Amino acid sequence: MSNLLDTDAGTELFKHYESEYxxxxxxxTQKLDQINELSGEPRKAALxxxxxxxxxxxxxxxxxxxxxxxxxxxxxTAINRRIRDYKSDVDGxxxxxxxxxxxxxxxxGGRYTDNPGGASGDAQLEQRQQxxxxxxxxxxxxxxxxxxxxxxxxxxxxxxxxxATLQQQRETIEHTTRVMYESEGYVDRSLxxxxxxxxxxxxxxxxxxxxITVLVLLIFAVIFSKFK
Numbered sequence: 001m002s003n004l005l006d007t008d009a010g011t012e013l014f015k016h017y018e019s020e021y022x023x024x025x026x027x028x029t030q031k032l033d034q035i036n037e038l039s040g041e042p043r044k045a046a047l048x049x050x051x052x053x054x055x056x057x058x059x060x061x062x063x064x065x066x067x068x069x070x071x072x073x074x075x076x077t078a079i080n081r082r083i084r085d086y087k088s089d090v091d092g093x094x095x096x097x098x099x100x101x102x103x104x105x106x107x108x109g110g111r112y113t114d115n116p117g118g119a120s121g122d123a124q125l126e127q128r129q130q131x132x133x134x135x136x137x138x139x140x141x142x143x144x145x146x147x148x149x150x151x152x153x154x155x156x157x158x159x160x161x162x163x164a165t166l167q168q169q170r171e172t173i174e175h176t177t178r179v180m181y182e183s184e185g186y187v188d189r190s191l192x193x194x195x196x197x198x199x200x201x202x203x204x205x206x207x208x209x210x211x212i213t214v215l216v217l218l219i220f221a222v223i224f225s226k227f228k
Contacts, residue, residue: 028053
């Protein structure tokens with residue numbers, strides 16, 4: 001059995017496959033433990049159910065293997081280790097199931113003989129079981145595809161909401177930039193007005209000084225003319 005390490009590693013889809021694998025693996029382990037206690041038709045049904053569960057675990061490991069390509073490189077080591085452990089588990093379950101299936105005396109109970117005349121019935125039963133197994137696998141694959149599609153839709157919805165939020169933030173930034181430019185224009189005009197006032201004040205001061213100077217000169221001229 002594998003030990004889970006670095007369980008935070010992997011994409012959301014990888015974690016979805018992994019969670020489903022762990023559930024199916026637990027069900028498979030239970031089915032394999034129950035087979036030893038059965039014989040005859042119940043044992044056949046249990047073997048078929050265990051085989052379907054084993055095939056499903058194998059498919060899920062394959063899907064995790066493909067999804068591994070989307071995992072960040074910093075997490076690949078942990079992911080590879082977990083996938084190797086899962087493959088080893090599946091191989092162990094396959095060997096155990098093969099051993100249980102080859103125990104024909106337990107499978108057929110007291111009716112088991114080496115007479116090959118029963119081979120035709122066994123072949124028909126095996127074909128029927130394979131057909132049921134294929135239908136079951138198709139149903140489970142359909143359910144997994146639906147779950148994956150739902151996850152993809154949720155991811156797309158989150159992406160759309162994120163884009164809408166970014167668009168709103170962009171509009172806010174653009175509005176703030178326009179306000180800043182307008183404020184700079186107001187400051188420039190205010191500076192020009194202040195400079196104009198300062199120039200007028202300087203001009204008025206020069207005129208005032210000139211008038212006072214002329215008046216002083218006139219006063220001196222009047223005084224000088226009286227004492228002449």
